[in-house]
Amino acid sequence: MRKVQLYIAASIDGYIARPDGGVDWLSKVEKEGEDYGYGSFIASIDTTLMGRKTYDEVLGFGVPFPYMNTANYVFTRQERQPDNNPVQFIREDPADFVGKLREQPGGNIWLIGGGGLNTVLLNAGLIDEMILSVIPIVLGEGIPLFGGQPKETHWKVAEHQVFDTGLVQLRYLKG
Numbered sequence: 001m002r003k004v005q006l007y008i009a010a011s012i013d014g015y016i017a018r019p020d021g022g023v024d025w026l027s028k029v030e031k032e033g034e035d036y037g038y039g040s041f042i043a044s045i046d047t048t049l050m051g052r053k054t055y056d057e058v059l060g061f062g063v064p065f066p067y068m069n070t071a072n073y074v075f076t077r078q079e080r081q082p083d084n085n086p087v088q089f090i091r092e093d094p095a096d097f098v099g100k101l102r103e104q105p106g107g108n109i110w111l112i113g114g115g116g117l118n119t120v121l122l123n124a125g126l127i128d129e130m131i132l133s134v135i136p137i138v139l140g141e142g143i144p145l146f147g148g149q150p151k152e153t154h155w156k157v158a159e160h161q162v163f164d165t166g167l168v169q170l171r172y173l174k175g
């Protein structure tokens with residue numbers, strides 16, 4: 001079965017964005033020639049999942065849409081007209097949709113986030129793996145990695161890597 005992989009960066013205190021959605025703090029670990037495995041990860045998946053707020057944040061970056069070679073699903077409860085990007089807006093419950101999607105033939109699925117969508121899929125037992133890049137910063141406030149009411153779930157660390165920028169990358173599998 002296709003794997004759903006959450007690949008995401010968070011602060012030490014577990015935030016994925018500032019309260020206003022800003023991710024400027026990720027630049028703290030930018031380093032010439034270091035992509036923290038992003039290139040090989042993106043080559044290993046063929047589908048992305050995003051909450052509507054994350055999608056709108058990506059649109060606000062002012063760069064061309066970054067996921068042109070994957071199937072992209074954006075979850076919203078609102079009526080939303082298609083735009084020029086290769087995304088499908090999904091109004092169905094994300095857990096129902098992803099439960100069916102992972103039964104279909106295809107490659108692995110990148111759960112981009114954000115925190116709202118992460119919790120829906122976590123609580124439905126639909127996250128198979130998490131690759132978490134911990135950025136060496138305490139933000140103090142922001143949008144949590146798992147918003148709302150995540151259920152207690154147990155994970156084991158399959159891999160860990162410490163980079164000289166201070167970024168620590170952890171790969172968790174269901175424990």
Ligand SMILES: NC(=O)c1ccc[n+]([C@@H]2O[C@H](COP(=O)([O-])OP(=O)(O)OC[C@H]3O[C@@H](n4cnc5c(N)ncnc54)[C@H](OP(=O)(O)O)[C@@H]3O)[C@@H](O)[C@H]2O)c1
Pocket residue numbers: 007008009010015016017020021022023050051052053054055057075076077078093094112113114115116117118120143147
């Ligand atoms: N650090 C990182 O690597 C990283 C990665 C990804 C995202 N982010 C950041 O995360 C922030 C967004 O996260 P977020 O938690 O605020 O929002 P989100 O999870 O991206 O989107 C939440 C939206 O998803 C839609 N949705 C559909 N069904 C839902 C359900 N059952 N439960 C919850 N939401 C449902 C709703 O859209 P409607 O309101 O349209 O109905 C809801 O408002 C952005 O600032 C983004 O930059 C950071």
